[in-house]
Amino acid sequence: MTTKMRTILVLGSSSGIGRATAELLLNQGHYVIGGSRYTEQFKVIHPRFKSFAIDLSHLSVLPQQVRLLEHAYPELDAVIFAAGYGQFGSLEEFSYAQIINLMTVNFTGVACLTRALLPRLKRNKRSDLIYIGSEAALKGSESSHDVS
Ligand SMILES: NC(=O)c1ccc[n+]([C@@H]2O[C@H](COP(=O)([O-])OP(=O)(O)OC[C@H]3O[C@@H](n4cnc5c(N)ncnc54)[C@H](OP(=O)(O)O)[C@@H]3O)[C@@H](O)[C@H]2O)c1
Numbered sequence: 282m283t284t285k286m287r288t289i290l291v292l293g294s295s296s297g298i299g300r301a302t303a304e305l306l307l308n309q310g311h312y313v314i315g316g317s318r319y320t321e322q323f324k325v326i327h328p329r330f331k332s333f334a335i336d337l338s339h340l341s342v343l344p345q346q347v348r349l350l351e352h353a354y355p356e357l358d359a360v361i362f363a364a365g366y367g368q369f370g371s372l373e374e375f376s377y378a379q380i381i382n383l384m385t386v387n388f389t390g391v392a393c394l395t396r397a398l399l400p401r402l403k404r405n406k407r408s409d410l411i412y413i414g415s416e417a418a419l420k421g422s423e424s425s426h427d428v429s
Contacts, residue, residue, distance in 0.1 A: 287409075288312040288356045292335070292394075293364030295322040298413055302361055303330070314354055317364060337364055337390030338382055347397035359409040360398060362391050367415065 289306055293299030294315030300323055303313050312329045320332035331354075335346055351357065365387045368379065375383075395410060402408035 284310070286311050287359050288314070288354055289359040289361060290314045290316055290333070290350070290354075290357060291361045291363060292316045292337070293362075293413075294332070295319050297363070299361070299363035302363055312356070314350070314357070337386045337394065340385065340390060340393055343390065343393050344397045347394065351398075351401050357398075358402070358405050358407065359411070360395075360402075361411045361413070362394075363413040365391075365413075367417065 287306075289311055291299050291303045291306065291313055294303040294313070295317035299315075299317070303315050303323070303325075306313050307325070307327055307330060310329075314331050314333050315323055315325070316333045316335045317323070318334065318336045320334050323332070325332075333350060335343075337343075366383070368375070368383055372380075391412070398410075402410070
């Protein structure tokens with residue numbers, strides 16, 4: 282049985298889970314588009330790797346970036362959302378700007394990017410969207426700070 286080679290956008294490919302995923306997919310023979318802000322942090326010279334600079338906090342330009350992406354890679358048929366960051370502490374310790382950025386990068390940007398990609402991806406016979414989440418989204422933990 283032969284495995285179909287996919288063209289996969291890996292968001293967060295410059296570090297951590299996204300980087301490990303991008304490397305694994307390349308080793309498996311897939312085409313990988315690595316998306317993050319600082320693409321130079323994952324310098325791979327590989328015939329099946331291309332990087333794509335994207336900032337999930339810049340919501341207004343996401344649709345335009347998706348058009349560029351779809352034009353350059355019409356064969357795109359999977360996206361792995363592994364970009365994001367965690368911030369830990371009590372809510373009252375965060376500034377409003379920190380809260381907004383956290384929600385934009387980890388949630389709103391991901392939802393908007395998915396929204397922009399869906400019409401084209403749905404035209405494929407098969408497309409996959411994979412989201413890397415956190416157990417912290419399912420289970421809260423007690424704050425170590427006293428509220429007084
Ligand atoms: N590692 C864990 O054990 C673990 C556990 C649970 C959940 N998670 C979650 O899984 C995700 C990935 O974790 P990780 O450990 O792989 O983190 P990481 O090593 O810090 O990598 C985060 C990736 O997200 C990208 N990124 C950050 N802000 C971005 C933005 N505004 N726009 C586009 N890309 C952005 C970074 O690239 P640039 O800086 O180049 O943009 C980087 O490639 C995070 O959301 C994290 O909270 C991780």
